[in-house]
Amino acid sequence: MKKILAVIVIITGLLPSLLMAEPVHIDIEARGFKRLKVAMPAFAGSRALADSIRSICAKDLEISGAFSLIDPKGYVNPGPMSFVDPSSLPGWNLIGADYVIAARVDVQDSLVNLVIQAVELSTSRVLINTVYTTKADTAYRAVHAFMDSFLNKTLGLDPLFSSKFVAVQKIGKKKQLYTVWCDGTGAAPIKGGGELVLDPAWSPDGKKIAFVSYWRNNPDLYVLDIASFKVDTISSYRGINTTPAFDTSGRKIACTLSKDGDPEIYMMDRDGKNPLRLTNSWAIDTSPSFSPDGKRLVFCSSRAGNPHIYLMDVFSRKADRITFQGTYNTEPVFSPKGDLVAFTYLSKPDGRYHIALIRPDGSGMRVLQGTGKGDESPTFSPDGRLVAFTSTDGNIYITDLIGSFTARVTAGGGFSQPSWSKALE
Amino acid sequence: MRNMSRGICLLALLSLVLFASGCSKKNVGQVDEEVTPPQQELGTRAPGGDMGMEMPGSDGGVQSTPQAGALAGAAAFEDRDIYFDYDKFSIRPEDRKILAEKAGYLNANPNAKARIEGHCDERGTSEYNLALGERRAKAALDYLVFLGISRDRLTTISYGEEKPVDVAQNEEAWAKNRRAHFDILGD
Known part of the structure; x- marks a missing residue:
């Protein structure tokens, strides 16, 4: 009896600290989760x-x-x-x-x-x-x-609200970069960069933004250092230099170059050195996104006649098609955990674009409800629980992985191509 | 015996909960910690108070900006676009004649250089359309090279869906926007 009591005292003595240290974990990705x-x-x-x-x-x-x-x-x-x-x-x-x-x-x-x-x-x-x-x-x-x-x-969730979007903002005929905290506060346009700026992408440390600008009358790749506002040219080959995406180490950039004739996926150092061609098809290959371990890439290719999503092993460069539903699947992005790929899916029944999710092995495709008015350009939250996108009204929206809600972040419209940063310091 | 220990266990848990809640209630109205969140804001730290990026070098626009009408007959060359089917970049049979005329102009003006712009309609996503516009411009370039024009007199630029000639959202407007446009760059 004494033994039992002693054990109880020890256990209950431990409990307060356990209660403090271990928040209750609820699987909030499970279907039917109640807020x-x-x-x-x-x-x-x-x-x-x-x-x-x-x-x-x-x-x-x-x-x-x-x-x-x-x-x-x-x-x-x-x-x-x-x-x-x-x-x-x-x-x-x-x-x-x-x-x-x-x-x-x-x-x-x-x-x-x-x-x-x-x-x-x-x-x-x-x-x-x-x-x-x-x-x-x-x-x-x-x-x-x-x-x-x-x-x-x-x-017990990771920080979310200390993360930002960078997006393209249209003002008149001009397009420039724009940053805003993920809840729509602290909006800040980034001027400069010429008349047409596209495809912004955060570096994993949140200190740099890669983007495309027509500054020299060609779609070239640049990287902005946020602290100094200095911009470096990363890639300015003949043809397009578009869709930059950092790997999670921040040391490599994948992108689309057409210097060899048609748009192909390349991987290069973050300063643009050592470009390595990864695809070799007659068709359009574009919009690469690295898996968290950097060993795989998802990208969009029209090699089957229509744009579809492909998964490539970077080492062997072997690519497998993972979408078979629909005839226009573009803009794939890997989730931060590597368990999902989000992309823009053209739905035949309603003729509109929706954000869809699929596992990297091509199974479990699901279409998110979103605004229902035409949703494009998905980007994952830093913790991977949420997806942001833009709709036909030109605003940024946030939804979760089961589409249980859709919340508008920006007002006024004119926004496209959002990229969600990691949690910033 | 078993019931008894379970009872004690429950009692202990209950007192623990009361203890924990009692503790926290004392804190109501007081403050546990003081925090100054980071104030870092993009755009407020730009050098010289200017919120613009410092782009590298000059924009180089002088050399390659199209110079409309710089050469005789250039206007006719620049006025006629060729068009493409939805999500396609193959040259339509009816446009081969237009390209042959452009090749004729370039043959007659051996110093002229041409820039071919590739465009798309607003349907589709902008990343893919930039690549598609590039394929359209390249298809026109390849056809001119096939007709005997030297490759180094021709350049391409894709604008994807960024520069529509008609912003209406109907098939007529979209058909006008799926185009390759030709400019004379002078020499």
């Missing part, structure tokens, strides 16, 4: 700023793919509320909340203080209780830091 419900009463403090910061939090919950916000109309106390009063917990439980987020926003000179708290109702624990201090014009960075912490402490 966790969050109640978020109005934030206290400086009114306009408190409301705008709360609305960014709400947006982030939406695009997280894991949470849904309970309509404030049902709250016993809709706020403003600086923190969650312990005596109010039964009231939040009553409306089915899994978590409550409360905050206070204060402005001091040009600095914003966000005091924000997240409470887990199943355990009555305060998961997060933090003051974030930021410059007023980048207060959304405090939300990103909080939301990444929230994703981690609730579901």
